[in-house]
Structures are given as structure tokens and as C-alpha cells.
Amino acid sequence: MGPATPVRYDVFVSHSTRTRARAGGVVEDLVSCLRRRKWAVFWDGTCLQSGDPLMETLEAAIQESRAGLIVLTREAVKSGWVEWEQSIMRPLQLQRRLAILGLRLDADCPRVPGARWDELIEAGDPVDSRRLCETVVAALRKCQSLVR
Numbered sequence: 001m002g003p004a005t006p007v008r009y010d011v012f013v014s015h016s017t018r019t020r021a022r023a024g025g026v027v028e029d030l031v032s033c034l035r036r037r038k039w040a041v042f043w044d045g046t047c048l049q050s051g052d053p054l055m056e057t058l059e060a061a062i063q064e065s066r067a068g069l070i071v072l073t074r075e076a077v078k079s080g081w082v083e084w085e086q087s088i089m090r091p092l093q094l095q096r097r098l099a100i101l102g103l104r105l106d107a108d109c110p111r112v113p114g115a116r117w118d119e120l121i122e123a124g125d126p127v128d129s130r131r132l133c134e135t136v137v138a139a140l141r142k143c144q145s146l147v148r
Contacts, residue, residue, distance in 0.1 A: 004042050005036060006042055006064065007027075007064060007065070008040065008061075008064035008065070009040045009041065009042040009061060009065040009066070009068055009069070010034075010039045010041065010065070010066050010067060010140065011034065011039060011041050011042070011066065011067045011069050011140060012030060012041075012062050012065040012066075012068045012069070012085075012089075013027065013030075013041060013043040013044075013063055013069050013071065014068060014069065014070045014071065014072060014076075014081075014082050014085040014086065015070075015071035015073070015076055015082065016071075016075035016076040016078075016079040016081070016082055017044075017077070018075040019073040019075045019076060019105070020032065020041065022023055024124070026105060026123070026127050026129065026132070027043070027071055029037075029129040029133075030103075030129070030132060030133055030136060031043045031046070031070070033129065033133035034133065034136070034137070036111070037133075037137060038141070039137070042061040042064075043060075044063060044142050051116045054076060055084075057090065058088075059088055061089075062085060062088045062089055062092070062098070064093070065098060066097055066143075066144065066147050067098060067099045067100070067101060067140055067143055067144075067147070068085070068086075068089040068093075068099070068100045068101070069101045069103055069136065069140075070082065070085070070086060070089075070100065070102050070103065070112075070115075071103050071104065071105060072103060072104040072105060072109045072111055073100050073105045073106045073109055074108070074110075075079075076084045076109075077109060077110050077112055086100075086112070086115065087126065090114075090116070093116065093118070096146060097147060098147060099118040099119070099121070099140075099143035099144075099146045099147050100116065100118055100120060101117060101119045101121065101136070101139055101143060102112065102115065102117040102119070102120045102121065102124050103121045103123060103134055103136065104120065104121065105123045105127070107122075107125060117144055118121075118143050119124070119139040119142065119143055121135055121136060123141055138145065
């Protein structure tokens, strides 16, 4: 194993873009709330630039993060991108370089095969954005102790 990649982000947010319209801005609100609290967040909605090599940029951002937050929805479970991002996160989790948190937005979201959550957060229905942000912040703080 080579030298550790420097940490640039506190959290990498993995989600399905197909969830955005249906979820009414929940992910955007959460990202904004985390940033207002001075958490360094990688989210493709604001961190990807036109012309960036997509897979390389996403993989580097995951490698440079302390935690991965996978937003679990019916769409995300079927998303090849979310599955690919999780496949990058899992070895880092095993090396204790990254904690993986699941955030279930859909109560009926099927289980993710092979997923091992350091924390699993239930968003509730309806979603209270302020409460959700507090819950995610608490989970991220708790998970910091899991990462070297």
C-alpha cells in the first residue's frame, strides 16, 4: 500500500441525479447546510466543471475524502454510477481511510447488495431538512473516529 492520499473533503456525496427532481431539493439543502457549517463537501452538482474527466475526477474526490455519504433512493440503488462510486469507497473503508454512511430517503428503498454502513440514517417522511442536517453532522462526527 502506497502513501495515503491527502484529505481534501470531509464528505463525498454519492446520489442519483434522477432523484433530484423527485426529492425536492433535499440533497441540495443538505449540501448547503453542511457547507454553511464549514464541512468541505464534494457534490457533483457544484464541484464538476465542464470538460473534467468524469471518472478520474470522481475517483480522486473519493480518494481525497474522509467519508462517503450515499443517498439511498430507488433510483440510486439502480444507478451504475452510485454502484461504481461505492466500489471505490469500499476498499478505502476496509483500510480505515474512509467511513461510509447511508442516507435512506426512500423508506421502501431496497437493500444495497454488499453494502456495509458505518452509519445508516433514515431521513423520515416528510423530510425535515434542518433535523436531517443535524443528524448527518452528528453521524459524520461519530465516523471521524473510524478513519485514520
